[in-house]
Amino acid sequence: MSDATAGTLNPTREEFAQLLQESFHDHDIAEGSVVKGKVISVENDLAVIDVGLKTEGRVPLREFQVPGNEQDIHVGDEVEVYLERVENALGEAVLSREKARREEAWQRLEKSFEKNERVEGQIFGRVKGGFTVDLGGAVAFLPGSQVDIRPIRDVGPLLNIPQPFQILKMDKRRGNIVVSRRAVLEETRAEQRSELVQSLAEGQVVEGLVKNITDYGAFVDLGGIDGLLHVTDIAWKRVGHPTDVLSVGQTVKVQIIKINPETQRISLGMKQLEKDPWEGVEEKYPVGMRVKGTVTNITDYGAFVELEEGVEGLVHVSEMSWTKKNVHPGKILSTSQEVEVMVLEVDPQKRRISLGLKQCLENPWEAFAAKYPQGTEVEGEIKNITEFGLFIGLDGDVDGMVHLSDLDWNRPGEEVIQEYQKGETARAVVLDVDVDKERISLGIKQLAGDPIDSLRGLKKGGVVTCEVVGVKDSGLDVKIADSDFTTFVRRADLSRERSEQRPERFAVGDKFDARVTQFDKSSRKISVSIKALEIAEEKAAVAQYGSTDSGASLGDILGAALSKAQQEAGDDDADETDDTDDTK
Structure with a gap:
């Protein structure tokens, strides 16, 4: 046996570690990565998985279950797991199917988030403020406001159903993903609205479904897009509230009045489908x-x-x-x-x-004029007192006015009106009725007749007897005898002699003769003067008894005239005596 062979069969610690590391490199396996393995057995709640190492790893079956679906794992299935550790204290590999799915999902979701692409997921649970969504291994948060375009009460039908979502936010360090279902619906709806708007035209008649009713009208679904049916376009007649005519869920036929391509707002009308009742209204x-x-x-x-x-x-x-x-x-x-x-x-x-x-209705002024002609006496309650006269309530619920100038013949109206009270009954004479201006003129002083009418035979230059009714510094208030007419005699007209032009030498009740210097019945102006009478008498005496140039005074002339008058009166008495004697 060679030395090389012996070294391989009895490796040192360093050599063994190097061989083990090379073995890992050969299998491309490293801790903290996702590896492929094969299910070699299923024991109770665990799956035994061989990932190509010297030992196997055990993974709980619940990690293979997809939310909303039953678990489906069998012997021989090839799965991906996350290798946390190559060997634990029991000599087994520490594996996790859940972390493998999460790691894989995060990589996939990050790419979709960068490209702003939709992702598919399932709503599987409810949490505070929203819902949890499984995005194929990664769990995301779906806020309640992002579930639908409009608030919905029951999300049951949306649970455990694969559907698209839009990722709003991702934070891998915190493991936080926020998604929106509403954004997908709005985008889809916008696309559908755009297509539908292009297919519609102003004047077109379509059918729709009443979705919502407000005070100002109703929203009608035209098959993916809503149009507003304003309350004024529901009917030609006055509509107090849209609910008087329409109800939610009702199918209606409407005409497209206007389409705004920029805002995609559609205005609808129902009354436009009927004949306009205002046609020919002038003739009707x-x-x-x-x-x-x-x-x-x-x-x-x-x-x-x-x-x-x-x-x-x-x-x-x-x-x-x-x-x-x-x-x-x-x-x-x-x-x-x-x-x-x-x-x-x-x-x-x-x-x-x-x-x-x-x-x-009958014009009350015309009716009053017909019933109460000019000069008729009427009676009514004083309704109001103003600075220019009285208002008296008359028959027919109309008012007549007594002007200040028609309250009294002699006294000023401002003084006389103080004697009347609101609510009192007053009598008056109808002076004029103006139907067009709706005015009735009344007079109270006319009830007694005009005092000037009693001055029959009076003319300018005549002599009248006057009675003093008031003494003032500037003259006298006098009443012409045998009448109710009063006038004023100025201080300068009280005597020809300046020393005698003193009002205080007269007293109320005194009577004197005066000459009429002005008489205008239309303006009701009469002026009398003692001075004028004295001058007239002097002229008459001069004319009868001669001129005063001889040095005779006015008293002498008047005395002579008086003596002559007395002598003529004596002659008349003598004649009467002679006549008596003859009779005897």
């Missing part, structure tokens, strides 16, 4: 026509009345009542009430009809 509802309708909606500014299905008109609050001006429409009309209205205006382009409710 001419201005001035009376028509019956139903109140469908009441707002602050008026009420909408349906004349026929799909055709509504607005009764503005100003056209509701002749007399109720500041009342909410809801206090005059109620929803579903049938009313008669008049067509006031039609605008087919703007799809508007203006209606009037009060036009179908």
